[in-house]
Amino acid sequence: MDAKQSLTFLEDAQQRLAELPFETVSAILAQAQGAERVYLVFVDIIRGFCDEGVLASERVREMVKPVRSLADAFLAQGLPASNLLFLQDDHPADAVEFAAFPPHCVRGSGEEETVEELRSLVEMEGAQLFRKNATNGLFGVNTAGEPFHAFLRRVLTEPVTFVVVGDCTDLCIYQNAMGIRLLANQDNVQARVIVSRSHVRTYDLPVAAAKQIGALPHDGDLLDVVFLSHMRQNGIDVVAGIQS
Template sequence: MANFVESATPFLGYLQTWHDNIQAAALDELIAGKPDTVAVVCVDVVVGFCQEGALASPRVNQIVAPIARLFTELHERGVKHFVLPQDTHEPDAVEFGAYPPHCVRGTREAETVDELKALPFSDEFMIIPKNALSAFVDTALPGWVREHPEVETYIVTGDCTDLCTYNLALHLRMDANARQLQRRVVLVEECVDTYDVSLETAQELGIRPHPADFHHVVFLHHMEQNGVEIVKRLV
């Protein structure tokens, strides 16, 4: 293999320009007068990734307010499908071999953040527990999707861009492709993000680095390459 850093440099310049040119989209045009055909799927916006615990990230916590605003705007326009897949791990979760224990069933970390629970329509949320990065593996989400064929547009929000959000958006897209469905999967960038571990911090702690800006943009681009629509925000 050629020198990776050298060969990747031109692409990184392209990637910066691509990201800088992501545009906002009109919410009313997306709904198009048919709110029953729209669902928002919000993955892992729970206390354990936003505010408390080993994997809580201040950066991820910053998406909570934009998500709450988007939820409110959608509900005001008649959207009723709010689907929230959330980490709800077993105490001995196999995943804890790769990540520190987090979001264990019955703990505060596994709860929806208070900012979303405080919304006056939060009783309409469909909470879907999951025990892995994927919101589709061994969960109620595949059944929900098949039971709601009227939903033609899925708005994707949540964390982390390169982990659970990526798996969610691509599965929604691949499921539609495999079943020949005309489905839109729209990811709202201001409502997704990932955690940051600098190289220096990783070396100090003996863990893997995770540069958030790099992973965020690379995975947004990969999702778009595979048919997910990426918008800056919905206005």
């Protein structure tokens, strides 16, 4: 690897992200030609990543209040409660995923529950919760037993917009935003997928701390830049933030 060349790429990517425009709720709704054509997708904003457990992170928790404010702004401007979509980890105790990640968000532990600030949203009549057993939520299912990918194919019959918020930028945000983008591409349907830099986070685990616990290090700032940049390269609209 050419470290100098990689540093040049990173500096350029940081500069490009710093120059991203802000969007507004009203502009997103207008571009979509109606609030009924916009879906707000909450990814893993749950206690096991924000409040308690081995994977909980204060850095990740930082986006909870901005996300709540964003949701309130969309609802105030006409977004139907049925267009609130929650993708949330809900693992069995023997989840195969635990070979790659420490046990987390085990069903019945409380870690799999929505954070307090968003609980009133997920409990709104019509809001949909898809419980997933993998980082990618396409095969997560709602209370009716419908997989998320099947739901998407039901709504991807006309141009629609998805705003994806939550954590982690390089894991579940990346995989789920890309999943929506690629499914729309496959079905040849016009869909806008928006990721707001102000409303996503990933965790940080320095090299020294990772060595102490026998884990792989995870540079939150670096991975935010790399994965936000890669999403842009794949047709996802990454914006600096979304203002009410």
